[in-house]
Amino acid sequence: MLEIKELKKTYVSKQNKYIALQDLNLNVSKGEFVSVMGPSGSGKTTLLNCISGFIAADSGKILLDGENILNIDEDKLAEVRQNKIGFVFQDFILINGLTVLENIFLPQIIANKNMKEIKKRTKALLDAFAIEMIKDKYPNEISGGQKQRVAIARALSNNPSIILADEPTGNLDSKSSSTVIQAFTDANKNLGATIFMVTHDAFAASHSDRVVALKDGHIIKELVRNASPREFLNDILNFMKGINGDIYDD
Numbered sequence: 334m335l336e337i338k339e340l341k342k343t344y345v346s347k348q349n350k351y352i353a354l355q356d357l358n359l360n361v362s363k364g365e366f367v368s369v370m371g372p373s374g375s376g377k378t379t380l381l382n383c384i385s386g387f388i389a390a391d392s393g394k395i396l397l398d399g400e401n402i403l404n405i406d407e408d409k410l411a412e413v414r415q416n417k418i419g420f421v422f423q424d425f426i427l428i429n430g431l432t433v434l435e436n437i438f439l440p441q442i443i444a445n446k447n448m449k450e451i452k453k454r455t456k457a458l459l460d461a462f463a464i465e466m467i468k469d470k471y472p473n474e475i476s477g478g479q480k481q482r483v484a485i486a487r488a489l490s491n492n493p494s495i496i497l498a499d500e501p502t503g504n505l506d507s508k509s510s511s512t513v514i515q516a517f518t519d520a521n522k523n524l525g526a527t528i529f530m531v532t533h534d535a536f537a538a539s540h541s542d543r544v545v546a547l548k549d550g551h552i553i554k555e556l557v558r559n560a561s562p563r564e565f566l567n568d569i570l571n572f573m574k575g576i577n578g579d580i581y582d583d
């Protein structure tokens with residue numbers, strides 16, 4: 334599914350050179366739900382942006398379904414983004430002038446799906462995320478948790494190979510946050526979605542299959558969930574304590 338090999342990314346400005354990612358190796362299997370944690374500045378967003386092709390890495394490989402997206406042209410990259418990657422951001426980025434339904438239609442229309450197929454897929458998503466009753470509302474008429482569930486439904490609308498999420502619960506209170514985590518878990522369990530989620534929230538991370546801990550641009554630890562989210566939360570918190578809370582410094 335996703336294979337990252339010896340990834341390196343340096344930010345260069347006039348005076349400075351900053352290595353944001355180095356020696357980074359990581360695999361995500363189909364159907365896996367992986368969380369990325371790490372202190373502020375450890376390279377989490379940089380990693381997501383490299384995978385999505387928003388920024389260019391210096392070297393290494395990022396294979397998505399076997400294809401190295403680091404050396405494909407702009408057109409091909411746009412196609413990969415449209416069909417193979419679903420994005421969920423911290424601040425939703427729903428289109429305010431469109432209803433919930435239309436927001437979920439849009440990526441499918443852009444991808445040239447036929448209307449019958451679009452309606453069928455959209456209905457399944459509205460049901461899966463319990464947002465059927467708000468389908469005709471506009472984004473400014475729904476709650477933060479609902480917006481984020483719509484954003485997840487939209488990200489899944491083209492049945493992407495992977496969902497990339499950057500702090501999807503970052504701006505939410507704990508109740509909304511729980512419903513969003515539930516939506517990710519449902520997407521993963523019931524729709525077979527592969528999810529790669531950056532989070533500062535140990536509770537959110539405890540629902541994933543694996544936590545990858547990043548520090549100074551490389552992976553310092555991987556924790557695998559063997560039991561319930563509750564037990565996994567303990568493992569994650571213990572690990573964070575072990576490195577002086579360094580990984581959770583917000």
Ligand SMILES: Nc1ncnc2c1ncn2[C@@H]1O[C@H](COP(=O)(O)OP(=O)(O)OP(=O)(O)O)[C@@H](O)[C@H]1O
Nearest residue numbers: 344345351353371372373374375376377378379380
């Ligand atoms: N455009 C840029 N130019 C120069 N340096 C950058 C740029 N973007 C990020 N950096 C630096 O690269 C490092 C990694 O940044 P990144 O945004 O990936 O961190 P992060 O782990 O997502 O942090 P946070 O938890 O605060 O979102 C930081 O030290 C940051 O200052």
Ligand SMILES: [Mg+2]
Nearest residue numbers: 377378379499
């Ligand atoms: Mg970030």
